[in-house]
Amino acid sequence: MALTNAEKQRRYRERQKGxxxxxxxxxxxxxxLECYELIAEQTxxxxxxxxxxxxxxxxxxxxxxxxxxxxxxxxxxxx
Numbered sequence: 001m002a003l004t005n006a007e008k009q010r011r012y013r014e015r016q017k018g019x020x021x022x023x024x025x026x027x028x029x030x031x032x033l034e035c036y037e038l039i040a041e042q043t044x045x046x047x048x049x050x051x052x053x054x055x056x057x058x059x060x061x062x063x064x065x066x067x068x069x070x071x072x073x074x075x076x077x078x079x
Contacts, residue, residue: 024051031079 003011013023028036039050061070073079 035079
């Protein structure tokens with residue numbers, strides 16, 4: 001019996017949850033979308049890898065006391 005797209009998606013999400021992964025959704029600003037497109041083009045990373053790395057890099061900046069520096073750079077450079 002062939003599965004519908006909705007069933008395939010549900011099974012995929014269940015497998016990912018079983019692996020301890022969590023889906024995060026959001027909308028990107030125009031600036032963030034431009035950054036995303038450049039990163040995807042240059043690295044050939046999937047959406048999941050880009051999102052995971054973005055969160056990990058933000059966390060690294062936080063742990064190293066660099067969040068305000070990072071935020072200031074983003075604001076100064078129109079990001």
